[in-house]
Amino acid sequence: xxxxxxxxxxxxLARGCAVLGTGGGGDVRPGAIAARRAIREHxxxxxxxxxxxxxxxxxxPLSGIGAPTVSNEMVHGTDEPVRIAEEIERIFGRxxxxxxxxxxxxxxxxxxxAWAARLGLPLLxxxxxxxxxxxxQMVSMYVAGIPANLVVMTDVVGNVVxxxxxxxxxxxxIARAVCVAAGSSALMADYVLTxxxxxxxxxxxxxxxxxxxxxxxEGAADPLATLTAELGAVRLISGKLADLERRTTGGFARGxxxxxxxxxxxxxxxTLEIQNENLVAVEDGRVRAMVPDLITVVxxxxxxxxxxxxxxxxxxxxxxxxxxDPLWRTPKGxxxxxxxxxxxxxxxxxxxKIA
Amino acid sequence: xxxxxxxxxxxxxxxxxxxxxxDDDRVLATAKRPTSPDVTGGLRAVLDxxxxxxxxxxxxxxxxxxxxxxxxxxxxxxxxxxxxRVAVLRLGAPATTSVPxxxxxxxxxxxxxxxxxxxxxGGHFVDGREIAPLDVDAVRKFVATTPADxxxxxxxxxxAGADQENRVAEIVRAEVGDVPxxxxxxxxxxxxxxxxxxxVLNAALYGVARDVxxxxxxxxxxxxxxxxxxxxxxxxxxxxxDYAARYPVLTIGSGPANSLRGAAYLSxxxxxxxxxxxxxxxxxxxxxGGFPRESAAAVEIGGVTTNFRMPDILSIALGGGTIVGAxxxxxxxxxxxxxxxxxxxTPTMTDAAVAAGRGTVGxxxxxxxxxERLALAVRxxxxxxxxxxxxxxxxxxxxxxxxxxxxxxxxxxxxxxxxVPGARExxxxxxxxxxxxxxxxxxxxxxxxxxxxxxSGGGSSRARLIDNAKEEAAARAVAAGADPATxxxxxxxxxxxxxxxxxxxxxHVKAAGPLARQAG
Numbered sequence: 001x002x003x004x005x006x007x008x009x010x011x012x013l014a015r016g017c018a019v020l021g022t023g024g025g026g027d028v029r030p031g032a033i034a035a036r037r038a039i040r041e042h043x044x045x046x047x048x049x050x051x052x053x054x055x056x057x058x059x060x061p062l063s064g065i066g067a068p069t070v071s072n073e074m075v076h077g078t079d080e081p082v083r084i085a086e087e088i089e090r091i092f093g094r095x096x097x098x099x100x101x102x103x104x105x106x107x108x109x110x111x112x113x114a115w116a117a118r119l120g121l122p123l124l125x126x127x128x129x130x131x132x133x134x135x136x137q138m139v140s141m142y143v144a145g146i147p148a149n150l151v152v153m154t155d156v157v158g159n160v161v162x163x164x165x166x167x168x169x170x171x172x173x174i175a176r177a178v179c180v181a182a183g184s185s186a187l188m189a190d191y192v193l194t195x196x197x198x199x200x201x202x203x204x205x206x207x208x209x210x211x212x213x214x215x216x217x218e219g220a221a222d223p224l225a226t227l228t229a230e231l232g233a234v235r236l237i238s239g240k241l242a243d244l245e246r247r248t249t250g251g252f253a254r255g256x257x258x259x260x261x262x263x264x265x266x267x268x269x270x271t272l273e274i275q276n277e278n279l280v281a282v283e284d285g286r287v288r289a290m291v292p293d294l295i296t297v298v299x300x301x302x303x304x305x306x307x308x309x310x311x312x313x314x315x316x317x318x319x320x321x322x323x324x325d326p327l328w329r330t331p332k333g334x335x336x337x338x339x340x341x342x343x344x345x346x347x348x349x350x351x352x353k354i355a
Numbered sequence: 356x357x358x359x360x361x362x363x364x365x366x367x368x369x370x371x372x373x374x375x376x377x378d379d380d381r382v383l384a385t386a387k388r389p390t391s392p393d394v395t396g397g398l399r400a401v402l403d404x405x406x407x408x409x410x411x412x413x414x415x416x417x418x419x420x421x422x423x424x425x426x427x428x429x430x431x432x433x434x435x436x437x438x439x440r441v442a443v444l445r446l447g448a449p450a451t452t453s454v455p456x457x458x459x460x461x462x463x464x465x466x467x468x469x470x471x472x473x474x475x476x477g478g479h480f481v482d483g484r485e486i487a488p489l490d491v492d493a494v495r496k497f498v499a500t501t502p503a504d505x506x507x508x509x510x511x512x513x514x515a516g517a518d519q520e521n522r523v524a525e526i527v528r529a530e531v532g533d534v535p536x537x538x539x540x541x542x543x544x545x546x547x548x549x550x551x552x553x554x555v556l557n558a559a560l561y562g563v564a565r566d567v568x569x570x571x572x573x574x575x576x577x578x579x580x581x582x583x584x585x586x587x588x589x590x591x592x593x594x595x596x597d598y599a600a601r602y603p604v605l606t607i608g609s610g611p612a613n614s615l616r617g618a619a620y621l622s623x624x625x626x627x628x629x630x631x632x633x634x635x636x637x638x639x640x641x642x643x644g645g646f647p648r649e650s651a652a653a654v655e656i657g658g659v660t661t662n663f664r665m666p667d668i669l670s671i672a673l674g675g676g677t678i679v680g681a682x683x684x685x686x687x688x689x690x691x692x693x694x695x696x697x698x699x700x701t702p703t704m705t706d707a708a709v710a711a712g713r714g715t716v717g718x719x720x721x722x723x724x725x726x727e728r729l730a731l732a733v734r735x736x737x738x739x740x741x742x743x744x745x746x747x748x749x750x751x752x753x754x755x756x757x758x759x760x761x762x763x764x765x766x767x768x769x770x771x772x773x774x775v776p777g778a779r780e781x782x783x784x785x786x787x788x789x790x791x792x793x794x795x796x797x798x799x800x801x802x803x804x805x806x807x808x809x810x811s812g813g814g815s816s817r818a819r820l821i822d823n824a825k826e827e828a829a830a831r832a833v834a835a836g837a838d839p840a841t842x843x844x845x846x847x848x849x850x851x852x853x854x855x856x857x858x859x860x861x862x863h864v865k866a867a868g869p870l871a872r873q874a875g
Binding site: 030033034036037038067069070072073074075076077078079080114118156157158183184240310312314316 | 447448449450451452453454455458459478480481482484486487511512545546547548651745746747748861
């Protein structure tokens, strides 16, 4: 029987995407609301694996870009994904066969369910990050060497913009300018590719993994232990958020969070370096986990993920860390999204070796 | 002998409390009665009781103002009772159509409230441009063909540009006359779906507001009182009765704010942790500069998400009626018959506190065979309080010392120990048992506004827009009952926005001031 994303799956998917968001990726709630609405109107969304698609099937990676304050106020219309699919069909001479999330971590992991439902297309059980990252070139397709030569964007009033950039950097710059002109919120497709090209260029199984992660804590007697086991994560510390320093520079929400251990961890202190996402965890001058491995802060009692903007003094939190997809550990992967890509002068060491 | 008196009333889950204050805010009388299922019965009872407590006969004639914090609106929503039917109009198409109005409402509440919904062309971009000109014909057609008790209007980015919502209000007047209209820019802040939800709830509550006002008037008239009435709102300030009639949803959640403000007044401390110990729970909050610290989290009312600012409250299952060994259950208002110290057979936290020598409540001693279990319960409660204090205290201070005192209020305040880890000291002010009613009686009137302005360096339009926002907040405070001569801007915050053509911030302004002196 084919897998489907049901109305009931949406809440679990949203919880899982928040965990995979490593503190960033945007609020999962608006995407969940849109997804439930679209499923009610158009039915459940088939979830397909890469090998279920014909080799030449077009995969449409979609993401919302812009300011969260804007997209929470100027909510998307129903037709944005339709306009992008039509433009893709015009360019390629055939319609897309499946929608893919560009970023499973955070809001862009959930909203593609709504877009796929509106298009009557299946959702590919894959994404381009396996987590959340802040920049357009930090995707698996870039690491795999797929050229960023086509971007299609549309806004809420119906404008469609097709960009044929010369490289990923220009793609980012022009897309950003279009987004601003469009009122700081747009829907975007980039790295449109065939199922054959997807092999090795996307991170597979991440949608079903997000749902499984979200499901794991439902009604669990010990949600934290259950989540830790489900993720195969290391518990870096359980304690209390004792200090939080925030600064906004260069468009990033940067900050440092200090967690003082409680209970078994009393006497220990962990600091987290944050740039939209949680990037580096340090204890006593020793790095215990670093990007691109995943570091997420969860509520110690409920195991619900806490985004960086939701961090507050006094919260009882646990910091979990677990390995990223092997693609990010290749030389090109680390050059793209390793510690140095975020300005940390350190060599990457995998979490399972240093935690 | 001629000073004006005022009555503060706070309706809580277990008790309805009342106080009478004189011109100098001195407490002249207090009373506490069980909250009745219909709320109004308990309200009348407590009013009778507190007036009877006045030290001199005839003094009640000097009562000129009544301030009421009530749960009528909350209960109406929770019980889906007495709610009006609302026509919901959103201005935003072709944007926003992926999530129509009321999408995430519980089915029964939507069935009770929705008279019809529509998304018409209109709304604004973040920078003020129109998404589309307002579709006037579609608005006319919708209001003419959707009979309703009230109309709710929510336009995209209306907090930054209200012209289209105001235009809809004019069209409604022209088309269907007197049907009341709730405009979202007057109700909530940015975040379309949450603001729209709050606006629809507001429109659904007009009838409830009329009923409460009528019931209160009737109760006052029956006692020969001619008074001005005010309603407490969720941020610890007041609004005049005609203002509350237009914004009834703002009365939701006033209880915690009242108790925090009352604690500040009675203790004379502006920065403190406040623990309000009731019959079933203890609510802990934080006072910063005399006002409640507000929660950042979305507030859900009856299954509907709104973006109201509510006091940041941590509740723990510790109240005077909490049953030892069966927490969080409580005997509630039956404490006077069921607790051991009243001759009953249920061990409660009141019994535990009495056994620990913290109070002299009741009519008989605690039976010896219970003492050991009750001592354990007191120890567990002390730990729970210390943990809660630590959680709300915004982290440890740099010096590692506890800097804030703990102000203990509410009918069960004697449950708390005289020393609480994490608090500098424990303050037990006089009249602490009715701090919430005091908070209602002493509150200021306020108004607030949220909009988008250019970030610093944005030129002269920024200064002008900020001045406009301050004026509008002050005007709203005056409309709520504040004295125009003393109204002040008490809060001004800016949150930077990203990905905009020009750097911009979300500006939030709150104005507040003492109530205007009564005319005549």
